[in-house]
Amino acid sequence: MESRLTEPAYLVLLALADGPRHGYAIVQDVLGLSEGAVRLGPGTLYGILDRLVTAGQIEPEREEVVGGRLRRYYRITDRGSGAARAETERLATLAERARTALAGRRTPASEPTPVPRPALGTA
Amino acid sequence: MARVQLPPVPRPQVPDGVSPAFASSVAFWARAYPRRWRATRAAELLGLLADLAEPGARRLDARSALDLLRGGWATRLRERPPFGPWLLYRLFGARSLQDHRPWVADDVAGLLFAARQSLPAVWMLVVIDLGRALDGRQRLTEGVLFWVVVAAVLAFDVLVGSTRRYAIERHLVVRPGERVTAGTWVRVKGPRRRVTAGSALPWAAGAAVAGLVAGAAAVAAAPQTIRVTPNGAGAGPGFTWSGGDVPRMSLVGALLVAAVAGALLAGLVSTRLRRAQMVSVQPDRILHRLDAQNGLAVVLGVTALGAVATAEILGVLPLAISVVVGVVAAVLAPPAVIAWSTVRRTAAADDAALVDVLRLGLLGRAARVDVPGSMLAPALPSEVGEVWPWPWSHEGSTPALG
Numbered sequence: 001m002e003s004r005l006t007e008p009a010y011l012v013l014l015a016l017a018d019g020p021r022h023g024y025a026i027v028q029d030v031l032g033l034s035e036g037a038v039r040l041g042p043g044t045l046y047g048i049l050d051r052l053v054t055a056g057q058i059e060p061e062r063e064e065v066v067g068g069r070l071r072r073y074y075r076i077t078d079r080g081s082g083a084a085r086a087e088t089e090r091l092a093t094l095a096e097r098a099r100t101a102l103a104g105r106r107t108p109a110s111e112p113t114p115v116p117r118p119a120l121g122t123a
Numbered sequence: 124m125a126r127v128q129l130p131p132v133p134r135p136q137v138p139d140g141v142s143p144a145f146a147s148s149v150a151f152w153a154r155a156y157p158r159r160w161r162a163t164r165a166a167e168l169l170g171l172l173a174d175l176a177e178p179g180a181r182r183l184d185a186r187s188a189l190d191l192l193r194g195g196w197a198t199r200l201r202e203r204p205p206f207g208p209w210l211l212y213r214l215f216g217a218r219s220l221q222d223h224r225p226w227v228a229d230d231v232a233g234l235l236f237a238a239r240q241s242l243p244a245v246w247m248l249v250v251i252d253l254g255r256a257l258d259g260r261q262r263l264t265e266g267v268l269f270w271v272v273v274a275a276v277l278a279f280d281v282l283v284g285s286t287r288r289y290a291i292e293r294h295l296v297v298r299p300g301e302r303v304t305a306g307t308w309v310r311v312k313g314p315r316r317r318v319t320a321g322s323a324l325p326w327a328a329g330a331a332v333a334g335l336v337a338g339a340a341a342v343a344a345a346p347q348t349i350r351v352t353p354n355g356a357g358a359g360p361g362f363t364w365s366g367g368d369v370p371r372m373s374l375v376g377a378l379l380v381a382a383v384a385g386a387l388l389a390g391l392v393s394t395r396l397r398r399a400q401m402v403s404v405q406p407d408r409i410l411h412r413l414d415a416q417n418g419l420a421v422v423l424g425v426t427a428l429g430a431v432a433t434a435e436i437l438g439v440l441p442l443a444i445s446v447v448v449g450v451v452a453a454v455l456a457p458p459a460v461i462a463w464s465t466v467r468r469t470a471a472a473d474d475a476a477l478v479d480v481l482r483l484g485l486l487g488r489a490a491r492v493d494v495p496g497s498m499l500a501p502a503l504p505s506e507v508g509e510v511w512p513w514p515w516s517h518e519g520s521t522p523a524l525g
Contacts, residue, residue: 023167024174042172042187043194046164050198068138069170 005087008038009048013057013076013084020061022071023049049074057083129232129287130501132158135166141173148182155195157202158229159306202226214243218294224306227294228501237286271430291499297511307502309511314407315493320480321472322412324463326421331456333425337432338449342374345435345442367441374446381453389457392484396465399483401475403490410476458484 005013008030015021015029027040040048052058057080061073076084137146149169153161172187183191203209204226208219212227220227230236252263263269295308303309350367428448434440462484466472479490 023171027171027175041190041194042168042175043190043192043197045171046168047194047197050201063167067140068136069141069173070135070166071170072167 004090005083006048008040008044009052010084010087011038012040012045012048012052013080013087016058016074016076017081017084020073020075022064022073024071026074052080055079055083132162132165135169138170138173140178141169142179142181144181145173145176145183148188152183152188152191153195155192155199157195157199157226158232159225160195160198212294213239216290216293220294221301224295224304226306227290228306228308231287231290231295236290240286240290271427271434288499296499297502299511301511303502303506303509303511305507307507308499309502309506311498311500312495313498313500314409315405315496316409316411317405317476317478317493318413318417319410319473320401320462320466320475320477323417323477324459324466324480326413326418328456328459328463330421330425331452331459334428334448334452335456337429338445338447338452339378341432341435341442341445342369342371342378342449345369345445346438347441348374349441349443369442374442377446378449378453381450382457385454385457388454388485389461391487392458393461393465395487396462396480396484399489401466401469401471401480401483403479403492405476405490405493407495408476408493410474412473 011030011033012026014033015026021029023042023045027045030038030040049058053060053074056077058074058076061075064071064073134150135146137143146169149172150165153165153168156164172183175187176184204212204220204223208217208223211217211219230239233239248263256262291308295306297303297307297309346369348367348369428445431440431448432445435442435445462480466475466480469475476490482488482490
């Protein structure tokens with residue numbers, strides 16, 4: 001069984017889901033997907049990319065030099081898509097359970113007044 | 124023994140619109156990553172950081188720098204070999220990391236490799252020293268001679284690179300029947316590497332003059348000289364050394380005779396170098412300038428000689444080594460200075476090999492034509508995955524594999 005994806009790794013897989021991206025585009029997509037909550041630093045990004053490549057979930061696709069800047073594109077593999085889908089299912093199930101749990105919780109106004117417990121030694 | 128030349132980590136080209144200072148800052152912080160990682164990813168990393176940086180940035184921002192530090196060391200930890208095989212490799216030089224050749228290649232290429240390899244010996248010395256202290260005997264580390272020996276050993280190792288060369292031959296050179304992996308080295312025939320006279324002679328002349336100054340100062344000021352006497356009857360075999368009076372006039376005379384010999388030799392060298400052609404046609408030779416490592420070794424060596432002379436002047440050591448150093452330096456310093464002075468005035472400074480200048484100046488003989496020699500080189504990417512052929516193809520050129 002493969003280890004569970006961390007949130008940043010999951011977001012990187014989602015960023016690559018609709019096509020190959022280079023490092024800068026991945027950082028921007030992750031920022032957008034997380035609504036500004038996850039800003040990947042360079043060390044974090046390359047740590048995730050290295051681990052995902054080792055796990056066979058993404059692979060380098062091609063290189064381009066734009067304005068003297070080397071851009072290496074990564075693409076998601078079938079295994080990576082499977083891992084992203086599984087994580088999405090897991091999160092959806094968790095969200096459903098959370099909704100159910102929260103819906104069953106009574107509001108503070110409807111809760112009965114707690115009965116004070118007897119003082120120690122008086123029972 | 125085959126020669127080795129470590130492949131440098133390629134520095135990425137500075138992208139358009141990016142300040143060279145910014146590229147240098149990125150290169151500095153990226154050193155947190157292993158050498159092999161930088162060799163393949165440095166250009167991509169610089170491109171990403173240039174995209175992320177503010178326009179006109181001259182240095183990497185603190186947040187990104189810290190993130191690179193953390194990511195680099197995480198990569199090093201993630202890709203380290205298992206502890207047991209690593210210990211066998213480090214302590215006993217076992218070929219236990221054949222599945223981790225890229226890591227070993229980085230380890231061997233590291234600047235402090237010789238120091239890391241000496242750790243077991245250091246621990247042994249520490250244990251011996253503690254044993255001596257517990258036994259009430261003088262500690263080794265209190266003696267100047269101990270530190271002189273340590274400095275000399277380190278200088279020798281840096282100068283000839285013996286520890287690194289041995290490690291490459293033992294751990295990285297693929298043996299017949301083994302599979303070539305990333306980080307593997309192979310034995311090939313290649314051109315001889317020779318250092319240029321123009322870059323090496325200043326160091327040689329400087330070291331010789333420093334040795335002469337140290338030797339002369341010690342001979343002039345040392346309070347006592349070494350005296351070696353055979354052990355008497357009943358004292359067991361061997362010799363005892365102690366301090367005695369300095370035969371100063373004799374030693375100064377020896378230095379003067381050596382200096383005169385050096386001056387005569389310098390005249391001869393000057394005449395030979397001015398009359399003969401120093402540059403020869405060498406199709407199987409690559410000339411290179413003296414590198415920083417060689418310069419460091421010379422500085423270490425001169426420092427060790429200076430420490431010995433100082434110890435002799437202070438009376439910590441009886442005068443002995445500096446006499447030999449002074450005499451040798453007195454003979455070599457004048458021709459070295461003259462050779463440097465002659466070579467730098469010619470256009471041949473960067474085209475003549477030191478070995479040819481020495482042969483011509485000291486022996487009066489023309490340069491020998493180099494033949495291809497055995498050398499070690501990193502395997503070509505196209506060879507990775509191949510099983511290295513059996514001995515009859517040793518020394519063949521590497522593309523012959525296919």
